[in-house]
Amino acid sequence: MEQPSTPSPATASRAVRLESFGGPERLTLREVPAPQAGPGQLRVRVTAAGLNPMDWFMTSDADTAARFGLSLPCGFGTDYAGVVDQVGEGVRGFAVGDRVFGGAMSRAIADHIVVDAAGAIAVGGDAHRTPDGVDDRTAATLTIAGCTAAAALAVVEPGPDDTLLVGGAGGGVGVFAVQLARRAGARVIGTGSAASADALRGLGAEPVAYGEGLADRLRAMAPGGITAAVDLYGTEVVQAARELGVPDARITTIAAQVDGITPANGADAAPGALEEIARLVATGELRVPLAAAFPVEQIRAAVELQAARHVHGKVVIDLTGQDARP
Numbered sequence: 140m141e142q143p144s145t146p147s148p149a150t151a152s153r154a155v156r157l158e159s160f161g162g163p164e165r166l167t168l169r170e171v172p173a174p175q176a177g178p179g180q181l182r183v184r185v186t187a188a189g190l191n192p193m194d195w196f197m198t199s200d201a202d203t204a205a206r207f208g209l210s211l212p213c214g215f216g217t218d219y220a221g222v223v224d225q226v227g228e229g230v231r232g233f234a235v236g237d238r239v240f241g242g243a244m245s246r247a248i249a250d251h252i253v254v255d256a257a258g259a260i261a262v263g264g265d266a267h268r269t270p271d272g273v274d275d276r277t278a279a280t281l282t283i284a285g286c287t288a289a290a291a292l293a294v295v296e297p298g299p300d301d302t303l304l305v306g307g308a309g310g311g312v313g314v315f316a317v318q319l320a321r322r323a324g325a326r327v328i329g330t331g332s333a334a335s336a337d338a339l340r341g342l343g344a345e346p347v348a349y350g351e352g353l354a355d356r357l358r359a360m361a362p363g364g365i366t367a368a369v370d371l372y373g374t375e376v377v378q379a380a381r382e383l384g385v386p387d388a389r390i391t392t393i394a395a396q397v398d399g400i401t402p403a404n405g406a407d408a409a410p411g412a413l414e415e416i417a418r419l420v421a422t423g424e425l426r427v428p429l430a431a432a433f434p435v436e437q438i439r440a441a442v443e444l445q446a447a448r449h450v451h452g453k454v455v456i457d458l459t460g461q462d463a464r465p
């Protein structure tokens with residue numbers, strides 16, 4: 140068993156906080172006492188944090204925040220990567236100095252966070268070992284988007300006989316979903332704007348423009364038919380897939396509720412799915428395009444970029460103080 144490290148005196152620390160719910164203008168970087176690891180917990184010196192739409196959605200107003208159990212003053216951000224700098228009593232398998240990544244719901248963008256050594260993102264946070272070959276900025280992008288992509292593909296189970304339609308394919312979840320579906324042998328057609336076409340090709344998808352006439356464009360691109368679909372943006376791809384005769388059982392969405400369609404949720408990813416994604420990143424078999432990295436002092440600009448919903452890949456916050464120009 141790892142020995143608990145001696146609790147250190149309150150260390151200077153900073154955290155992104157909201158004192159009222161709302162848009163990016165409510166985000167402030169505050170000096171706070173560093174949290175201390177209790178029994179079963181790790182304290183992590185966070186070096187990088189990845190942004191997801193859920194971050195700003197959850198904190199956008201008081202009613203939404205309450206649905207997620209958030210109250211003021213509130214932290215911000217969920218995906219993190221960093222180094223263990225304190226180990227609580229009873230923790231097994233982690234030691235000071237270990238590189239870790241994971242999720243801590245709406246409190247990850249801080250110099251120090253405390254997470255459960257064996258927990259869940261929404262309850263106490265979680266921690267996974269960062270494999271050699273995966274840098275911290277990349278590790279900070281894996282948890283939410285990687286698990287969600289894995290969960291969505293598990294619903295439709297693409298294989299070599301499939302032509303899979305992916306809606307919003309160039310975004311944070313899309314980059315994982317496209318590559319994982321290609322690895323499963325499927326042909327992948329991904330929706331995006333004209334500006335995303337090269338990025339989609341680079342991931343292994345055939346780009347198609349979203350918007351009016353999507354089903355007609357798909358008929359022309361895939362005369363043999365679309366056989367499965369995952370909508371990572373809303374409902375357009377669900378509707379187009381139905382119009383093209385894809386059975387509901389082979390359609391899923393992560394961003395809407397549609398009668399008859401099984402939704403996918405990152406929390407339902409199979410055990411080991413995240414570790415497998417991290418392994419593929421470490422070996423270079425899967426790559427994570429970073430759309431931009433911002434120093435934590437520029438959190439508002441980073442969230443504005445992410446919330447505009449046209450990023451290709453992931454937006455990352457750097458907490459090391461090293462150069463992280465957008």
Ligand SMILES: NC(=O)c1ccc[n+]([C@@H]2O[C@H](COP(=O)([O-])OP(=O)(O)OC[C@H]3O[C@@H](n4cnc5c(N)ncnc54)[C@H](OP(=O)(O)O)[C@@H]3O)[C@@H](O)[C@H]2O)c1
Binds near residue numbers: 192284312330375452
């Ligand atoms: N259920 C879950 O567990 C779960 C987990 C994670 C995320 N989500 C939800 O899933 C959605 C996607 O998350 P994400 O992290 O991938 O978001 P994201 O990174 O912000 O997605 C950005 C992408 O959306 C594309 N896009 C913009 N307008 C579009 C349109 N009208 N039709 C299709 N694509 C469009 C953009 O393509 P262009 O730049 O080419 O326009 C861009 O590549 C969000 O709504 C998020 O809240 C759900």
